[in-house]
Amino acid sequence: QVQLQESGPGLVKPSETLSLTCTVSGGSISSYYWSWIRQPPGKGLEWIGYIYYSGSTDYNPSLKSRSTISVDTSKTQFSLKLRSVTAADTAVYYCARFRWAGGHDYWGQGTLVTVSS
C-alpha cells in the first residue's frame, strides 16, 4: 500500500521560504508524477504543481514564480519550496501521487503551515 507523509516546519515567518518534504513508502517513485496541493483554512483546494520522477515539472501559473518542486529518487522523497511567503500562504499542504491512468490516487494526511511572525 502506497503511503505519503509530509514533513516540515509548521511555522514560517513572512518573507521567508516554506520548505516541505513528502516521503513515499510502499511503492516506487518511478513512472509517476508527484503533486503538491494546498488548502487554506476553511477554503477550497489549490493545485500547486507536480514533478515527474525524471525531474520535469509543471506549476500553477499563479504560484510558478515562487515555487520549486524537486525529487530525490534515492530517498523516495520529493520537496516543495515556496519563497517570499505571506499570511495568504497559510494552509494545509498535501502531497499526492498522480498518474494519467489513475488520477491523483494516493494522498498524504496533510500538514498545516502557518505564516506568522
Added chain:
Amino acid sequence: QTVVTQEPSLTVSPGGTVTLTCASSTGSVTIGYYPNWFQQKPGQAPRPLIYSTTNKHSWTPARFSGSLLGGKAALTLSGVQPEDEAEYYCLLYYGGAWVFGGGTKLTVL
C-alpha cells in the same frame, strides 16, 4: 484566469439521487480536461472518487458515477447514504496545469 465553477451547496434526501456539476470558464468540458472528483470530510484529506471523466478507483462505491452532461463534468450519486454528506471537489486539466473547482457542500437531510 481560468475558473472552475461548482454548485456551492446541494441538499438530497437519503436514498435519493443528486448530480453535482463542474463547469469551465473556457467553455464546454470535454474528456480532454480529464475531470477528477474528490470527496472531503472535515479534518480529512481529500478522497479520490473518479478520474478521467468516468473511471472509478477500486475503493469508490458503486453509487458514485462520473459523466459529461450539457458541457460540464458531472458526478452523480444514486441511492445517497448519510455518510455521503461531505464537500466534493472537481479538478480539470488545462494543458500543463490543473485547476480545482470551488467545491460543493452536499447535505444529506
